[in-house]
Amino acid sequence: MVSRGMADRAAGAGTELDHLEALRVMIRIREFEEMCRRLFARGRLPGFVHLYIGQEAVAAGACLALRADDQITSNHRGHGHVIAKGGDPARMFAELLGKADGYCGGKGGSMHIVDFPSGMLGTNGIVGGGIPIATGAAFANQHLGNSRVALSFFGDGATNQGVFFESLNLAALWKLPVIFLAENNQYTEWTRTEDLTVGEITQRAAPFGVPARQVDGNDVTAVHEAVREAAGRARSGDGPSLIECVTYRWHGHNEGEEAFAGRYRPQSEIEEWKARDPIAALESRLLDDGVANAASLDAIHASERGLIEAAYEWASAAPAAPVEDALTDVFSPARP
Amino acid sequence: MGDSYLVTAMRDGLAEAMREDPAVVLFGEDADRSVMGSTRGLIDEFGPDRVRNIPLSEATIVGCGVGAAAAGLRPVIDLMVSSFFYITMDQLANQAAKLRYMSGGQVQLPVVYFAATGGAGSAAAQHSESPHPTFIQQAGLKVVMPSTPSDAKGLMLAAVRDPNPVVYLQEASLGGTRGPVPEGPFEVPLGKATVRREGADVTVVAVGRTVRVALAVAEELHGEGVSVEVIDPRTLHPWDADTVMESVARTGRLVVLDTARQSCGFAAEVIATACTEAFGSLTAAPVRVTAPDVPMPFAPQLERHLAVDEHKVKAAVLRSLA
Ligand SMILES: Cc1ncc(C[n+]2csc(CCOP(=O)(O)OP(=O)(O)O)c2C)c(N)n1
Ligand SMILES: [Mg+2]
Numbered sequence: 033m034v035s036r037g038m039a040d041r042a043a044g045a046g047t048e049l050d051h052l053e054a055l056r057v058m059i060r061i062r063e064f065e066e067m068c069r070r071l072f073a074r075g076r077l078p079g080f081v082h083l084y085i086g087q088e089a090v091a092a093g094a095c096l097a098l099r100a101d102d103q104i105t106s107n108h109r110g111h112g113h114v115i116a117k118g119g120d121p122a123r124m125f126a127e128l129l130g131k132a133d134g135y136c137g138g139k140g141g142s143m144h145i146v147d148f149p150s151g152m153l154g155t156n157g158i159v160g161g162g163i164p165i166a167t168g169a170a171f172a173n174q175h176l177g178n179s180r181v182a183l184s185f186f187g188d189g190a191t192n193q194g195v196f197f198e199s200l201n202l203a204a205l206w207k208l209p210v211i212f213l214a215e216n217n218q219y220t221e222w223t224r225t226e227d228l229t230v231g232e233i234t235q236r237a238a239p240f241g242v243p244a245r246q247v248d249g250n251d252v253t254a255v256h257e258a259v260r261e262a263a264g265r266a267r268s269g270d271g272p273s274l275i276e277c278v279t280y281r282w283h284g285h286n287e288g289e290e291a292f293a294g295r296y297r298p299q300s301e302i303e304e305w306k307a308r309d310p311i312a313a314l315e316s317r318l319l320d321d322g323v324a325n326a327a328s329l330d331a332i333h334a335s336e337r338g339l340i341e342a343a344y345e346w347a348s349a350a351p352a353a354p355v356e357d358a359l360t361d362v363f364s365p366a367r368p
Numbered sequence: 369m370g371d372s373y374l375v376t377a378m379r380d381g382l383a384e385a386m387r388e389d390p391a392v393v394l395f396g397e398d399a400d401r402s403v404m405g406s407t408r409g410l411i412d413e414f415g416p417d418r419v420r421n422i423p424l425s426e427a428t429i430v431g432c433g434v435g436a437a438a439a440g441l442r443p444v445i446d447l448m449v450s451s452f453f454y455i456t457m458d459q460l461a462n463q464a465a466k467l468r469y470m471s472g473g474q475v476q477l478p479v480v481y482f483a484a485t486g487g488a489g490s491a492a493a494q495h496s497e498s499p500h501p502t503f504i505q506q507a508g509l510k511v512v513m514p515s516t517p518s519d520a521k522g523l524m525l526a527a528v529r530d531p532n533p534v535v536y537l538q539e540a541s542l543g544g545t546r547g548p549v550p551e552g553p554f555e556v557p558l559g560k561a562t563v564r565r566e567g568a569d570v571t572v573v574a575v576g577r578t579v580r581v582a583l584a585v586a587e588e589l590h591g592e593g594v595s596v597e598v599i600d601p602r603t604l605h606p607w608d609a610d611t612v613m614e615s616v617a618r619t620g621r622l623v624v625l626d627t628a629r630q631s632c633g634f635a636a637e638v639i640a641t642a643c644t645e646a647f648g649s650l651t652a653a654p655v656r657v658t659a660p661d662v663p664m665p666f667a668p669q670l671e672r673h674l675a676v677d678e679h680k681v682k683a684a685v686l687r688s689l690a
Contacts, residue, residue, distance in 0.1 A: 135474075146470065146474055146475070156463075164435065171441075172440050175393060182435070199428050201423055202428055205423065361469050361472055366531060
C-alpha cells in the first residue's frame with residue numbers, strides 16, 4: 033500500500049495555511065481525478081463517477097483549516113474531500129475498482145467512500161444527505177465536550193433540500209459546532225443554478241442568524257481563511273457558519289454524460305473558468321512570492337503523479353472483493 | 369415485580385439505559401412532557417442536556433441520530449407517531465440503514481428510533497400506519513414490537529444497548545395496558561420470539577396488539593377442544609424463524625396475524641418461510657389475517673371493521689383445522 037494519505041495535520045489547524053501543502057493536496061486531487069477520467073474512458077470504472085477537477089481549492093482550503101480529528105461529510109462529488117481530509121488514494125482506487133482492500137471492501141464505490149479514522153464520515157449518493165449527519169456529529173462533539181468541529185460539503189443543488197434549512201435551524205438553536213460549506217459550481221446537474229435557486233445562497237442563513245460568507249472557491253487561501261474563522265467560532269461555542277465557495281467544475285456532471293446531456297454550457301464559459309485554474313493561480317503566487325521555483329513545482333507534480341500511479345498500480349493488482357462479502361456488514365455483532 | 373402500564377415500562381427501560389450509559393441522549397418533540405407518555409419525567413432525572421425537545425424537523429433529527437451515533441453517542445429518538453417516519457425515509461433508509469454496510473463495516477450506529485404505531489381511536493389514515501414491513505425491507509434496521517409491558521421495558525433496554533439502528537414500535541392501542549414488569553435493568557434479547565401459550569393443534573404467530581386477540585381465541589377454542597400455540601415474535605427483523613418453524617413442525621398448521629396491510633407484510637414473510645422451509649410438515653394451507661390493502665379510515669365503525677379481531681382470527685384458525 034502507498035502512503036497513508038496526508039500526514040497528520042492536527043498541528044496546522046487554526047494557523048496560517050501552508051501553501052506548499054495546499055498545493056500538494058490540490059495536485060494530488062487533480063492527478064487522482066485525471067486517472068479516474070482515463071479509467072472511465074477505458075471502461076475500467078463501474079458505476080457513476082463525478083469528477084472534482086476545477087474545485088480542488090475548496091476541499092484543500094477547507095480540510096487544511098480543520099484538525100485531523102474534526103469530521104466531514106460529503107456528497108457524490110467527494111473524491112477531493114476524502115483526499116484532502118487525509119484519505120489514501122490507493123484504498124480509494126481499490127474501492128472504485130471493487131477490491132477487497134478498498135475503503136469499504138467494494139460495498140461503497142465512488143459515491144460512498146467512508147474513512148472513519150480520518151474523520152470522513154461519508155460521501156453520499158443522496159443530495160443533501162450528509163447535512164443532518166454532520167449536524168448530528170456536531171451535536172455529539174458538543175455533548176461530549178471534545179472540541180471537534182463537523183463540516184458538511186454539499187453542492188448548490190443541496191441548498192434546495194429541506195434538511196439544509198432544518199439543519200441550519202437546529203444548529204443555530206443549539207449553537208452546534210458545525211460548518212455548512214456550499215460549493216456553488218454554477219450548475220445543479222445540467223441546469224444553471226440561477227434557474228433553480230433563488231437569491232444568494234448566503235442569504236439563506238440570514239433568517240437563522242447564522243453568519244455566512246461568500247468566498248472565491250478557486251482561491252485556496254480565501255477558503256482556508258473562511259473555514260478557519262468558522263472553525264474557531266464553532267470551537268469557542270458560537271455555533272454554526274455557512275460558507276459559499278464559488279467555483280466551477282471543468283468536467284461534466286458525471287463522466288460519460290455527453291451522450292445524454294447535449295451541450296448545456298457554453299464553451300467560452302468553460303474556457304473562462306479554466307483560465308482561473310485554482311492550481312495554476314496558487315503556483316503563480318508561490319512563484320511571485322519566491323516560495324517556489326519552476327523546479328520545485330515540477331518536483332511536486334512529479335511526486336504526486338508518481339504517488340497516484342503507484343496507488344493505482346497497487347489497487348489494480350489487489351484482489352477483488354470476494355462475492356461472499358456482499359452478505360456481510362449489515363449489522364454489527366459486537367456491543368460497543 | 370410490580371404492575372406497570374406499557375408506556376411506563378417502556379420509559380423505565382429507557383431510564384435504565386440512560387442510567388447505565390451517559391452517552392445515551394434522548395431527542396423528541398415535547399420530550400419533556402411527552403405526548404405518548406413514554407419519555408415523561410425523564411428530564412427530571414437526566415436534565416435538559418440529555419433530554420432534548422426538538423424542532424419539527426424529523427428528517428434532520430433522524431440524520432442527526434446517525435451522525436451522533438457515528439461520533440460517539442447512543443441517541444434515542446422519539447418520532448411520536450410511526451406515520452411520521454415517512455418524512456424521514458431518506459435519512460432512515462438511505463443513511464441509517466446503509467452506512468455500516470456501505471462503509472464495509474467501519475462504523476457501529478447505536479441509535480434507536482421509536483414511535484407509537486397502528487390505528488387506534490380514529491386517528492385516521494395519516495396517524496395510523498403500521499409501517500414495520502417497510503422498515504424490515506431496509507435490511508439494516510432491526511425492528512421490534514412489544515406486546516406486553518414487560519417486553520416493552522426489556523426490549524427498550526436491549527434496543528439501546530444494541531450497536532445497530534433499531535426501530536422500536538409501540539402499539540398505540542396497547543400503551544395503557546397493564547402487566548407485571550421486573551424491577552431494575554433487564555433485557556429481552558432482540559431476535560428471540562416467545563411462546564405465549566403452548567398448544568398442539570395449530571401455531572398462531574401474532575404481532576403486537578394481535579397477541580392478545582390470539583390468546584383470547586386460544587382460550588375460547590380450548591373450551592372447544594382445540595389446542596392453539598401462540599407465538600409472539602417480538603422482534604420482526606431479524607425474526608426468530610427457528611422457534612416458529614419448530615412449532616409448525618409439531619402442529620402442521622400455521623395462522624399468522626399482522627397489523628400491517630396484507631401485501632408484502634410480515635405475515636407474508638412468515639408464511640413464505642414456512643412454505644419453503646417446512647413444507648413437509650404442513651398439513652393445511654397457512655392462513656393470514658392482516659389489515660386489508662387500504663389506508664386506515666376515520667369512522668370508528670370503519671376502523672373496527674379493518675381490525676384483526678377475535679371473530680376473524682377464530683375463523684382463520686378453524687379454516688386451518690378444516
Ligand atoms: C435527493 C437526490 N436527488 C437527485 C439526485 C440526482 N443528482 C445527483 S447529483 C445531482 C446534482 C447536484 O447538484 P449540486 O448539489 O449542485 O452538486 P454538484 O453536482 O454540482 O457538485 C442530482 C440531481 C440525487 N442523487 N439525490
Ligand atoms: Mg452544483
